[in-house]
Amino acid sequence: MKNPKNIPIMRPLLPEAQYILPYLEKIDKNRWYSNFGPLTVDFQQRLEKFFDMEPGTVLTVANGTAGLTSTLRAFDLPKGSFCLIPSWTFMATPASAIASGLVPYFIDISKDSWAIEPESVKEWIKKVPGMVSAMIVVSPFGAPIDTIKWDTFSTETGIKVLIDAAAGFDSFSTIPKAKPGKCPVMISMHATKVFGIGEGGIIISSDINLMQRVQELINFGFSGTREIQLPGTNAKMSEYAAAVGLAALDLWSHKKAVWTRLKLHYIESFRDCFGDSVSSPWLLSDEWVSSVCNVSFPKLMAKDIVAALKNQGIEAKQWWTRGCHNHPAYAKFPQLELPVTETLADTVVGLPFSIDMPRADIDYVIENLRNITII
Numbered sequence: 001m002k003n004p005k006n007i008p009i010m011r012p013l014l015p016e017a018q019y020i021l022p023y024l025e026k027i028d029k030n031r032w033y034s035n036f037g038p039l040t041v042d043f044q045q046r047l048e049k050f051f052d053m054e055p056g057t058v059l060t061v062a063n064g065t066a067g068l069t070s071t072l073r074a075f076d077l078p079k080g081s082f083c084l085i086p087s088w089t090f091m092a093t094p095a096s097a098i099a100s101g102l103v104p105y106f107i108d109i110s111k112d113s114w115a116i117e118p119e120s121v122k123e124w125i126k127k128v129p130g131m132v133s134a135m136i137v138v139s140p141f142g143a144p145i146d147t148i149k150w151d152t153f154s155t156e157t158g159i160k161v162l163i164d165a166a167a168g169f170d171s172f173s174t175i176p177k178a179k180p181g182k183c184p185v186m187i188s189m190h191a192t193k194v195f196g197i198g199e200g201g202i203i204i205s206s207d208i209n210l211m212q213r214v215q216e217l218i219n220f221g222f223s224g225t226r227e228i229q230l231p232g233t234n235a236k237m238s239e240y241a242a243a244v245g246l247a248a249l250d251l252w253s254h255k256k257a258v259w260t261r262l263k264l265h266y267i268e269s270f271r272d273c274f275g276d277s278v279s280s281p282w283l284l285s286d287e288w289v290s291s292v293c294n295v296s297f298p299k300l301m302a303k304d305i306v307a308a309l310k311n312q313g314i315e316a317k318q319w320w321t322r323g324c325h326n327h328p329a330y331a332k333f334p335q336l337e338l339p340v341t342e343t344l345a346d347t348v349v350g351l352p353f354s355i356d357m358p359r360a361d362i363d364y365v366i367e368n369l370r371n372i373t374i375i
């Protein structure tokens with residue numbers, strides 16, 4: 001018999017036309033369509049307040065990947081030097097290192113936080129045969145990262161640190177320890193993210209000089225005159241993307257409340273059904289939200305869970321596949337031992353989560369997971 005359920009892994013919901021329209025009308029009136037126009041400037045200023053940052057510390061970009069690349073380029077590091085990167089990330093992270101002339105060097109993560117921790121990195125760096133000029137710390141699926149620790153690490157070691165918090169729109173604005181500091185933070189506004197606008201990214205850093213260089217690099221290298229000092233690219237946000245962003249900000253507090261209630265339902269259901277037998281930084285806090293629910297059942301293979309759920313009409317996914325180092329494109333890059341990454345690559349499964357997901361669907365997912373885990 002055909003399964004009646006058909007629960008997708010996600011169904012993004014961006015601001016509807018009625019909320020964007022007033023901003024589109026402003027664009028029609030302004031006749032200014034890109035190049036840091038009035039809507040983009042307004043969006044950036046509202047984001048500065050939102051992240052509790054000073055003027056000039058927030059920049060919007062065309063997408064997160066371009067933002068990562070331009071920020072790494074703004075560090076102005078020796079070509080061919082190593083950039084330490086967790087293999088446990090989306091492939092945009094190492095791609096940005098390569099695009100900025102650095103060589104990705106894959107390192108492992110902590111089994112509790114699913115992120116790189118500064119204490120371990122200090123030890124691991126001793127094993128890297130060559131110059132480490134930078135590293136990208138990745139927030140796993142939006143979990144908060146202690147930014148002060150990384151500012152201290154960067155000052156002590158001289159290594160430039162970029163924080164890839166692609167899914168961290170909420171945690172980096174609400175969790176005090178994750179408030180952006182000097183080390184730049186990138187947040188993606190891709191349609192799949194909790195604060196989605198289609199395509200777009202945000203770069204945040206209290207280092208105003210760095211931010212000015214990033215702004216030049218996303219605008220071909222222009223810095224106020226027609227003479228170019230640094231060869232840049234075009235990664236500016238258009239006024240149309242800013243219009244969606246402004247509408248999304250208007251709606252955010254309502255949407256966050258809805259996401260939070262749904263996340264709580266997942267947290268409580270997992271606690272009731274599985275207790276400590278499931279690991280997931282996402283389930284540890286209802287203070288921040290992101291658009292993906294990832295969990296690891298230590299004794300089960302994620303691919304088997306994905307297949308079993310599919311039979312019941314539930315779409316599940318290994319969002320970060322088997323880690324970047326297992327992709328042919330990245331397998332040739334140097335790496336240290338990656339035991340935690342390998343375990344998470346085998347066991348982490350992404351479950352359905354959408355802002356308008358009925359609670360009954362969450363119950364159905366949990367019920368089926370329980371059947372799978374009992375076997």
Ligand SMILES: Cc1ncc(COP(=O)(O)O)c(C=O)c1O
Nearest residue numbers: 063064065090092166188189190
């Ligand atoms: C960890 C991580 N880094 C970078 C990106 C790239 O962001 P964007 O899609 O905005 O280019 C993503 C996108 O999902 C991501 O998950």
